[in-house]
Amino acid sequence: MPFIPHTQDDIREMLDVIGASSVEAxxxxxxxxxxxxxxxxxxxxxxxxxxGQLMQARAVxxxxxxxxxxxxxxxxxxxxxxxxxxxxxxFYSAYTPYQAEASQGTLQLLYQYQTMMASLxxxxxxxxxxxxxxxxxxxxxxxxxxxxxxxxxxxxLIPSTVSPIYSKVAHAVVGHQRLSLESVPLSLSKDCxxxxxxxxxxxxxxxxxxxxxxxPNFFGQLxxxxxxxxxxxxxxxxxxxxxxxxxxxxxKPPGQWGAKGVDIVVGEGQPLGVPLSGGGPYFGxxxxxxxxxxxxxxxxxGRTVDLEGxxxxxxxxxxxxxxxxxxxxxxxxxxNQGLLVTAATIYMxxxxxxxxxxxxxxxxxxxxxLIAAVTKVPGVQLKFAAPRFHEAVLVFNRPVSQVLDALAxxxxxxxxxxxxxxxxxGNALLVCATESRTTADIEKYAKAIA
Amino acid sequence: xxxxxxxxxxxxxRSATAQRPHTVAAQNKMPAALRxxxxxxLPEVSELQAVRHFTRLSQLNFSIDTHxxxxxxxxxxxxxxxxxxYAMLPELLGRHPLAHESLGQGFLTCMFELQEMLKxxxxxxxxxxxxxxxxxxEFAGVAMMRAYHQSRGDVDRDEIIVPDAAxxxxxxxxxxxGCKVVEIPSLSNGDIDVEALKGAVGPxxxxxxxxxxxxxxxxxxxxxxxxxxVHKAGGLLYYDGANLNAILGKVRPGDMGxxxxxxxxxxxxxxxxxxxxxxxxxxxxxxxxxxxxxIPIVGKEGETYxxxxxxxxxxxxxxxxxxxxxxxxxxxxxxxxxxxxxxxMHRVAEFASLNANYLSVRLQKAGFEAAYPExxxxxxxxxxxxxxxxxxxxxAMDFAKRLLDxxxxxxxxxxxxxxxxxLLVEPTETESKQDLDAFVDAMIAIQHEAETDAxxxxxAPHTLPVRRLDDVRAAKQLDITWKAPA
Numbered sequence: 001m002p003f004i005p006h007t008q009d010d011i012r013e014m015l016d017v018i019g020a021s022s023v024e025a026x027x028x029x030x031x032x033x034x035x036x037x038x039x040x041x042x043x044x045x046x047x048x049x050x051x052g053q054l055m056q057a058r059a060v061x062x063x064x065x066x067x068x069x070x071x072x073x074x075x076x077x078x079x080x081x082x083x084x085x086x087x088x089x090x091f092y093s094a095y096t097p098y099q100a101e102a103s104q105g106t107l108q109l110l111y112q113y114q115t116m117m118a119s120l121x122x123x124x125x126x127x128x129x130x131x132x133x134x135x136x137x138x139x140x141x142x143x144x145x146x147x148x149x150x151x152x153x154x155x156x157l158i159p160s161t162v163s164p165i166y167s168k169v170a171h172a173v174v175g176h177q178r179l180s181l182e183s184v185p186l187s188l189s190k191d192c193x194x195x196x197x198x199x200x201x202x203x204x205x206x207x208x209x210x211x212x213x214x215x216p217n218f219f220g221q222l223x224x225x226x227x228x229x230x231x232x233x234x235x236x237x238x239x240x241x242x243x244x245x246x247x248x249x250x251x252k253p254p255g256q257w258g259a260k261g262v263d264i265v266v267g268e269g270q271p272l273g274v275p276l277s278g279g280g281p282y283f284g285x286x287x288x289x290x291x292x293x294x295x296x297x298x299x300x301x302g303r304t305v306d307l308e309g310x311x312x313x314x315x316x317x318x319x320x321x322x323x324x325x326x327x328x329x330x331x332x333x334x335x336n337q338g339l340l341v342t343a344a345t346i347y348m349x350x351x352x353x354x355x356x357x358x359x360x361x362x363x364x365x366x367x368x369x370l371i372a373a374v375t376k377v378p379g380v381q382l383k384f385a386a387p388r389f390h391e392a393v394l395v396f397n398r399p400v401s402q403v404l405d406a407l408a409x410x411x412x413x414x415x416x417x418x419x420x421x422x423x424x425x426g427n428a429l430l431v432c433a434t435e436s437r438t439t440a441d442i443e444k445y446a447k448a449i450a
Numbered sequence: 451x452x453x454x455x456x457x458x459x460x461x462x463x464r465s466a467t468a469q470r471p472h473t474v475a476a477q478n479k480m481p482a483a484l485r486x487x488x489x490x491x492l493p494e495v496s497e498l499q500a501v502r503h504f505t506r507l508s509q510l511n512f513s514i515d516t517h518x519x520x521x522x523x524x525x526x527x528x529x530x531x532x533x534x535x536y537a538m539l540p541e542l543l544g545r546h547p548l549a550h551e552s553l554g555q556g557f558l559t560c561m562f563e564l565q566e567m568l569k570x571x572x573x574x575x576x577x578x579x580x581x582x583x584x585x586x587x588e589f590a591g592v593a594m595m596r597a598y599h600q601s602r603g604d605v606d607r608d609e610i611i612v613p614d615a616a617x618x619x620x621x622x623x624x625x626x627x628g629c630k631v632v633e634i635p636s637l638s639n640g641d642i643d644v645e646a647l648k649g650a651v652g653p654x655x656x657x658x659x660x661x662x663x664x665x666x667x668x669x670x671x672x673x674x675x676x677x678x679x680v681h682k683a684g685g686l687l688y689y690d691g692a693n694l695n696a697i698l699g700k701v702r703p704g705d706m707g708x709x710x711x712x713x714x715x716x717x718x719x720x721x722x723x724x725x726x727x728x729x730x731x732x733x734x735x736x737x738x739x740x741x742x743x744x745i746p747i748v749g750k751e752g753e754t755y756x757x758x759x760x761x762x763x764x765x766x767x768x769x770x771x772x773x774x775x776x777x778x779x780x781x782x783x784x785x786x787x788x789x790x791x792x793x794x795m796h797r798v799a800e801f802a803s804l805n806a807n808y809l810s811v812r813l814q815k816a817g818f819e820a821a822y823p824e825x826x827x828x829x830x831x832x833x834x835x836x837x838x839x840x841x842x843x844x845x846a847m848d849f850a851k852r853l854l855d856x857x858x859x860x861x862x863x864x865x866x867x868x869x870x871x872x873l874l875v876e877p878t879e880t881e882s883k884q885d886l887d888a889f890v891d892a893m894i895a896i897q898h899e900a901e902t903d904a905x906x907x908x909x910a911p912h913t914l915p916v917r918r919l920d921d922v923r924a925a926k927q928l929d930i931t932w933k934a935p936a
Contacts (some may be wrong), residue, residue, distance in 0.1 A: 176626065
């Protein structure tokens with residue numbers, strides 16, 4: 001019986017103590033009419049060896065693909081030490097630190113993570129994670145509504161240069177509360193691929209609760225974050241920043257955007273030591289100004305002392321959370337993404353600030369190489385000439401789906417097709433290169449689309 | 451053992467240089483106005499220092515791998531190592547979520563088969579794997595109930611009935627879905643108050659959220675009647691699957707009349723708890739809610755698998771994550787279910803219940819008071835130490851902290867709120883009789899200490915890396931990010 005340790009003697013002795021005639025008798029409170037027939041849709045049990053062979057076969061079927069897609073999930077090298085430590089049983093099989101004294105490892109790690117994320121984003125405080133970047137944007141919108149004392153409109157502006165995937169998720173997450181998420185139409189500054197500040201003129205003087213700014217934006221381009229942040233604050237509007245954590249090694253953090261810095265920051269933490277793994281589990285981060293800390297969703301770890309005055313760590317400000325406030329909680333979130341935060345904290349410790357700069361700069365350099373190689377191919381153009389991070393928009397003289405098919409045949413995941421989301425850009429493909437891509441990978445890409 | 455903060459190990463200029471890409475000298479080519487001017491506060495340590503620091507931190511934790519962990523409602527069963535190993539095969543680990551479906555048929559096969567198996571164990575007609583935790587599954591469920599009513603023009607239904615014993619996520623979720631919470635009481639025998647329910651349903655009822663067995667650790671015996679009352683009033687039934695471990699293969703929520711259910715894959719299907727997450731809250735629905743399932747879902751066309759998206763499911767409540775949910779967690783659940791197989795699935799509830807009932811009876815025979823002594827335990831049960839609190843000044847918190855000294859993670863304390871000074875004990879099916887007996891011995895010993903040396907229990911723990919922590923100070927003198935000393 002896999003994973004069940006009971007011997008026949010154990011079962012007999014235990015039933016004797018209980019005073020039951022059989023294990024089946026333990027279910028005698030369940031009305032007979034509800035008892036299920038034996039399950040018919042579950043195959044016979046597989047030994048560990050057999051499931052291992054099955055999974056190997058399925059993995060080999062999919063094969064190793066050379067990845068040039070970004071669009072919210074990024075492939076970076078993950079040091080071997082990260083997952084060797086993350087999968088230690090003491091981290092892997094522990095749970096929420098409800099008994100703080102027995103969870104000091106997890107709690108201290110999370111305190112360190114909070115410190116690193118606050119500093120990376122240039123803000124005062126961080127929580128201990130949300131599910132992913134996209135749902136974190138939804139939570140940030142709800143938090144802005146709670147935190148903004150003066151605004152009553154519950155209107156949140158989301159420019160079309162913000163990830164359309166994030167926008168969809170934000171709608172799904174906040175759609176039942178009275179918020180209104182409004183899309184600012186795509187009005188790009190010339191060849192910049194960024195939001196033209198003048199596009200916000202239409203909203204000047206209106207009661208807008210928050211403006212979302214993504215940096216780099218969905219196209220990989222760099223927004224004029226200072227002008228946008230100052231516009232918002234002058235209008236009495238809070239600013240929610242959505243950022244890539246690796247890019248913050250090189251880019252000014254949101255806490256320093258404009259004259260005052262933004263109010264809330266969210267993003268996807270996956271680039272920090274978490275593998276692509278088919279789309280999850282990842283983790284969302286949220287940081288903010290100290291004045292908003294009591295409106296923050298999710299767990300927060302605080303440092304305190306014990307009975308003997310010794311330093312220790314514990315869950316704090318729990319009165320925000322569902323297990324205390326129930327229907328009045330800041331969010332319904334309970335389980336977070338603790339294991340992935342563990343990976344990110346170890347990753348950031350191994351890379352340090354200098355290492356992150358290296359990863360970020362090398363990624364940009366690789367993208368430059370990719371652009372140089374593919375724009376030599378007739379019918380391929382770079383759409384936006386202005387500064388970018390590690391993603392770019394290419395435009396083709398043929399449908400993007402054809403290009404992607406040709407690349408797939410060579411075992412290359414060539415990019416993210418923008419045509420369903422931004423038809424006005426033409427046959428547009430969003431490509432990404434990170435430090436993981438080699439010159440050989442790039443040559444193979446250029447050859448496949450020639 | 452203690453471990454300094456990693457920032458205290460740092461020294462300027464120290465680094466783990468093997469981790470640098472090396473190939474290009476780091477040059478910040480960002481435009482000057484957007485360039486970062488000062489470095490973030492990240493550690494400057496060698497690779498060995500980092501490895502040693504985090505390894506030592508791990509050694510400060512209790513975990514299933516190291517300790518019996520009877521945390522009620524959390525189902526802390528063994529996390530099979532094979533699930534991790536095969537979910538982390540390089541090809542599966544390296545897959546980008548937006549890659550061509552033709553490059554991911556192996557992965558999609560696993561996901562499709564997982565959907566089918568979850569439909570079978572729950573008796574539901576459709577499953578979506580996307581919610582990233584139980585709470586997100588609850589959100590999906592309530593959102594689907596609202597979407598269903600709205601699609602029929604029944605737009606006034608905005609009340610969700612929740613038993614007072616419910617997990618906090620239930621009412622919190624109702625609020626997040628723009629609903630009002632109507633609370634109904636539980637009876638002293640653990641069942642919900644059906645008379646109160648009759649009074650609470652009406653034309654504004656969107657639905658009821660129930661856990662069965664309930665958070666009180668007992669089976670809701672009048673569930674069929676409850677289902678009829680709510681359905682007759684036009685409402686739907688939501689099943690919180692947190693306690694599925696008690697009935698897996700014995701009863702199917704679909705057969706009990708539930709319209710929508712969420713499962714906690716990190717409980718019932720043994721995916722790792724990870725120090726607080728990740729979870730996975732797959733949802734299952736009855737026929738009438740199929741169109742509203744959150745996307746994407748894996749569909750099959752002939753022998754090929756593909757994602758069903760907005761075009762295929764225009765009435766879906768939408769996307770709850772950027773991609774398709776916690777894929778790696780789903781793979782681990784799939785591998786677990788394949789290793790259990792049909793017979794193994796049936797055994798889960800049998801042995802979870804055997805262990806819970808045995809532990810409950812042994813503790814009662816040792817003098818502890820069960821909250822519902824005349825009821826069968828499900829996969830968990832409640833002990834109350836209210837008498838000890840009153841007579842000896844030793845409460846549930848004190849018992850919990852002293853259990854840590856005896857080498858056991860404490861049961862859940864002070865939940866459910868209905869039972870004073872309670873310990874919610876869930877041993878799970880993967881624990882042996884010896885480990886259960888050792889737990890009983892520890893509880894007896896602590897009881898004895900409470901009677902003869904109460905202070906020892908009230909000031910526990912004594913043998914852990916820290917003594918009891920000052921929660922009040924943690925909130926009043928908020929220190930949630932480290933600052934370098936001036």
